[in-house]
Amino acid sequence: MSKKTETNNKKSYDFNLIVGIVLTAIVVIPSLIGLFWTPYNPETMNSSLKMAGPSLQHLMGCDNFGRDVLSRVMKGSTTTLLIGLGTVAFGCIFGTVVGAFTGYYGGIIDEILMRCNDVMFSFPSILLALVFVAVLGSGKYQVTVALGIAFIPSYARIVRSEYIRIKNMDYVQSAKLAGAADLRVMFVHMLPNCIRVLASSVLIGFNNAVLAEAGLSFLGIGVQPPDASLGSMLSEAQTYLFSKPGLAIAPGITLIMMVLGIALLGKKVDGKK
Amino acid sequence: MDKILEVKDLHVSFAEERKSLFEKKKRIEVLKGLDFHINEGEIVGLVGESGCGKSTLAKSILGLVKPTQGEIIISSKEHPQMVFQDPKASLNPAKTVRFILEEPLRNLTDMSPEERFEKAAEMIEKVGLSKEYLDRYPDELSGGQRQRISIAASLMMDPKLLIADEPVSALDVTVQAQVLELLKELHKSLNLAIIFISHDLRVVYQLCDRVMVMKNGLIVEQNTRDEIYRNPKHEYTKSLLKSAGIGL
Amino acid sequence: MKKFEKILSLLLVCTLTIALCGCGGDKAGDGSTITVGIAQDIEDTMDPHLCAAAGTREVLFNIFEGLVKPNSNGELIPAVAESYEISEDGKTYTFVLRDGIKFHNGKAVTVEDVKASINKCAGADGGETLVAAFSNIASIDTPDDKKIVINLAEADTDFLPNLTCAIIPADHLDASTEPIGTGPYMFVSRSPQDNIVLKRFDQYWGEPAYIENVIFKVIADPDTIVMSLEGGSIDMFPRVTSAQAAELSDNFTVLEGTMNLVQALYLNNAVEPFTDVKVRQALCYAVDPQEIMDFVSDGKGTEIGSSMFPAFGKYFMEELNDVYNPDIEKAKALLAEAGYENGFTFTITVPSNYEQHVQTAEVIREELKAIGVTAEINQVEWNTWLSDVYSGRQYEATVIGVDASTLSARALLSRYVSDASNNFVNFSSAEYDAAYAAAVASTDDEEQTAQYKKCETILTNEASNVYIQDLPEFVAINNKFTGYEFYPLYAQDISKIRFAK
Amino acid sequence: MANNLLHVEDLNIEFHDHIIPETVVYDFDLDMTEGEIVGLVGESGSGKSMSALAIAGLLSRHDMRKRGKIEFGDTDVLTCPREKLRSLQGNEISMIFQEPMTSLNPVKKIGWQVEETMRIHTDKTAEERRARALEVLSHVGLEDAERVYNSYPHQLSGGMRQRVMIAAAMAITPRLLIADEPTTALDVTVQAQIVDLLKHINKKHNTSILFISHDLSLVRSLCSRVLVMKGGYVVEKGPVEEVFNHPVEEYTKKLIAAIPKVEL
């Protein structure tokens, strides 16, 4: 696509951007529709349709309970999308606050919070998930909070390094000279300049959040049936990988397309100098 | 003319990272005892090579750096402001010009938004830019325009003392001339005292009434401009003048 | 920079060569070795008297034997004892030690060993009683070096099944690290979470095992079972699901038996609304075991109506299956009578590591919708299930399979006596307690069987739980081997397996 | 023409990575003979750096269209094969840049960087290269050449780094040295020393220098001829004294007037 197209004074449309938008659209739009309407009720079982192959009525065929896979994928992708975004938002907001304070002040606060980060990193995520499930119970919302908390350290680290880089900039000094209090300097002056780095890491974070949720479902402590996320559908479909690969392909491809689409958008956000 | 700033026996030193566990904590002395004063409405040039402590002096006057010894006396409600050297880094790229100008008013006064907007519009015209620049972002401005904006920002609180840390050295010659012109006018119209930090002796000659020459943390010579340029006493001042191609 | 690039390509080449030289796969069966996949490592103990997990009992069956041992159709045949006699009044059991029988360490089995083993189980020397029934032992005498006489305090015609407990050397009672028994295979070594290796005991009293070496290989991830079988790293895997069985190519035969488990929707009778028998009956009418079997195991599995499965031919009552044939209208009527005309909501807590139980719960949830009852499913981790549900009894309903630890009907019915310590469903009915006591007390076999059957009928009529099925057990075994036999309880008898000609 | 080192004729440079192609240099002509110092003056964005980079063959990025001729000796830099161009770069044509802070590789030792041209273009042994590097480092006025050889760029001051750049450029004495605003980022005193050093190199090795700057007084003290550029065009050129004393173009006048004067 190196041919130049005549548009305003910006580099030609980026191949990645188009692919990113198309992929995200293919996945996000059906999942939004899934909130209100799905071709079939994703939970009704029908023993005659057990393991039915794709047909006109059931575009993606039926699973081992005779449930329509397309409806489940639509419902599942909504759950995965919500959990992914919820986790990233939770981790990002708290991570930013932690990162801001450690980066800006340094000294003991930095030392303490960095120690907590190291502790969170070396604590096996499975044990962490078990503790959360024990305390909060399992289910969509609990999983989101559990994963969100596990994501705080990585965001804290990114924001901290950005703040250390920016805090010696001249415009930060002049903000102080203009009488701005520390909090104002941190969140009104410095934060907008890390948005771009944060945005791209948020989108990569989404990718990891979705994969982590799938991992939890793999251990059976993630989303509870008959609710389903793409991740849990994937782990359930693994047992039928030989005889009915389609069962794994449908959620698998949707998951990869969703993650791929959003990652490409992430690259675009990051690429915009 | 009464003194607007008085500096008595000013010392500033930083703790250096300890090389090894046993070594006593070394402190590097940056300012080794400075004594000078600035009168109201006076432009004083501060000349010296990089690393002689010019910027540290500026920061300690502004209160950004705590002096380890000596005092800095500034008259009452005064908020000294500073104009930085690198136009690219001196303005917050994520904020509009209007936000940057109104920032000091928002923090230090209880002006209403309209009043703040008026003051900003008035100030931006004073530095020779039209009102619609208010809604631009720093990236959309040239080096010269950005320096004008940071000068405007530093004058929002009508300070009596302005510190300019090499404000023009990063600009093209023609633009340099215009900014210097602006500083001269503001000095006259607002009776503004300016500490003009620079390593370019020719620019200092054009602008300043008095000149102070600094060499690694000490003021080696301070005198009126003509005295310094016509019969420099200190060896170091002479070598500076010679390398700038000025003098006898 | 030539140097840098050389290092990189060198590294790439060497990682690839290592990979290639690794191919070719190890041949699993070099003549007389069979690798059997097991879902769980022995994680409680190898001491036969202390072990609790079904998976452990299955493996130890090959190493230890009691005075008597069960055969594949559920009868008790003499093992360490050559013969036995039960007195008329059911109070004295006399065993004759099999002569020439040896332990794995080569030492001969003596009456002292037998006495020591039984005393250990009875907790005679201050330890806790490991086999409940042994508390009824008055004394054990050894008149000569061949005979062992066990005198009971009260008569008990059903005492013999307890004597399948393992006989181990008196001087080596702690078998947890170095198990020594009299079984067809002896213990060689184990590496935790990897394998347990057994070898044929050549001086075995009975007919020796066919295959010399047995490797029990731990396959923790159910999804890799099929791949490990196809790949050849294991030759046999007991208890594959119907789905996995369907995936196997034709160089594997899939034998079908029953898991000897009472799978049911167990209801906590102490919790609203399950305190009301009508509500429980309504659920029985709404749940259709056949539909569950269709979904979960392609229609295979045997329907059961009470806490008994077909392997106990003597006590199994086929007719109980039809007491609650699916009838939505009747279920709704019962609910209305009980005051729940527009249904109610309850939670099924189910252990996440048993896929069949989770799937059964999902099907039940669908079925109950027909009568307006909403069942939420809460998957919990096995240990949480054990502590919260099984011992803590903080649950509303759960789906699990209950097995029989010994070959007696009592193992499946004692649980429902009101004050039984393992009565996790909190079932209590005076009529049931009376019938059960009568069964235990009676010395006449017919009378005892009739009482046991009475107990089963009460359980069904009272709808203590919604009984579903005895899950089908599929054993996948490589065509190279044959001779596998199903047992009515948790046992994998490898000694019967031989090479198909 | 005899001993004509560089002949640039009708050079045009167009940027193509933007959607609408943007021309930065129009009909640029320049002739240089051996040992001559020519000044190229103009404000930022006037195209002076672009022309210098084109001459040094560093504008090889595919979205930069170049028309016209740049003949260095008998090779045309624009059309010759990459191999030939590479054999010139660092060997016959060397270049030093404005930002001494970022023009040196921060993670490599100074010695290694100074020896780079020798490693590429000559087959000298390691010892010979080391000796030459130390020699050229001391020529550019660095007292403790040995210490500088073994240190990293961040351990040196701005002025010292610019001297290292010059040493690296002079390691295999080039016939043409292009200096793109070498003194802008330095202190006044250090600026003077660098200018003296360039004069000395020109005299000693007869290296012709193309000196690019926006500081007219500096150009006046160093160059024999000067070209003034504005918006990509060469608006005026000629001997330095003539251009300074009676400039023809309006823009040149304005430039000269803007130089802060010191009349004692």
Place this chain on the structure above:
Amino acid sequence: MPTVLKKIISAILTILIVSCLVFLAFSIIPGDPAVAKLGTQATPEKLAALRASMGLDKSVPERFLTWILGVLHGDFGKSYSYSMPVTSLIKDKIPLTLMLTVYSFILMIVLSVVLAVYAAWHENSLIDKILQILNQVIMSIPPFFGGILITLFFGLGLKLFTPGGYVSYHVNFGRFMGYMFFPALAIALPKSAMAFNLLYTSLVEEGKKDYARTAFSRGNKTKDVFYKHLLKNACIPVITFLGMALADMVAGSIVIEQVFGIPGLGRILLTSIQNRDYPVVEAIIVIIAVLVVVSNLLVDILYRVVDPRTRS
């Protein structure tokens, strides 16, 4: 150097906090080793007796102290489920997981460096675009699913290894290394995709810097500029990622060990958590914490080696 001392102290502190948190975690999670051991045979008396023998009747702080004292003189206690000392249980598991992590770490480095330099060098060419899309796709595949795909493709498809056919390195080192290549690949792939991405953007970034232009002005070939000049500078931002990736890989190996049937630390950790086998879990977590801390130290040292500016 005081900084190194400070790092070691904070490392020990981190390990202490982590092990203390594990004790707290277990007091929150329902179930305990006695319940796990007795399973459905549990009766209240049996439970009480077993708990006493395991010392579970003492309070959490007391148990934590006894555990710490034990660790100080090298005794990590006895495993409840295997009733043998934890040290002997884990002794031959540590090299396995370490081997797997190091193996995948090297694979990751080799894959990402070679591909990133190649893609950056041919920026905006077709190969560059293909590698970008491929790398994004690999990044979005869940590790356990990746493991299954690799087993299917290489194991059953190309018969390059026997799925599930783990051979311990005592038995046959060649076949062991051969088998371990594939789980290592499963762990390395997603990580190398990320490393590729980071290194690629960093290389392109460095290419725009002044010293790259100086390198070109000296007559270097493009390949030399990338390898000799840009690569070392571009690695600096990637080093922090490598540190985190190393710690991640230890966690990642837990899932992959499950899929490839490798009896490493991961598998033992998972089963011990489910069996509430506190001593084993504590010991493994301390080991993981040490690994994480060591990887952080390695990152710092690597920084000093690569970037002279940090050697103040």
